[in-house]
Amino acid sequence: MPGKDSPTVIPLKIADAARALRHVFIRDFVLEAHIGIFRSEEGRTQPIRINLDLTVTDEGAPQGDRLEDVVDYHHVSLKIRAIVAEGHVKLVETLAERIAAACLEDPRVQVARVKIEKLAALDDAVSVGVEIERAR
DSSP, X not given: OOOTTSOSSOOOOOOBTTTTEEEEEEEEEEEEEOBOSSGGGTTSOEEEEEEEEEEEEOOSSOGGGOGGGSOXXXXXXXXXXXXXXXXXXXXXXXXXXXXXXXHHTSTTEEEXXXXXXXXXXXXXXXXXXXXXXXXX
């Protein structure tokens, strides 16, 4: 049991100048998805919320202020939209794995942490879901 002076939650430190790492993230990205294992979930969409943290190699300040020199969160969001639009997925775990794999296609991305929440799955809960972390 932690002492009164030790933290019970260790903060996530992704950006790190000493290790040349940058943190790119997307927060509270809400989409309608065809997802779920139950018959009642087939043939309809339901809201999901995605939170994404990427650990990215940091080459210093982008030269010439060019978008192609960085991991573009807008481009990542379009990839996520495309994955969700591919069709029905039974498990949030499967969707999270697909999103992490797509993020890791960029060689600058070292770690992808994906959290997916189903927002209407249980009447008595705000959300249910899964969080994964994948590294190269």
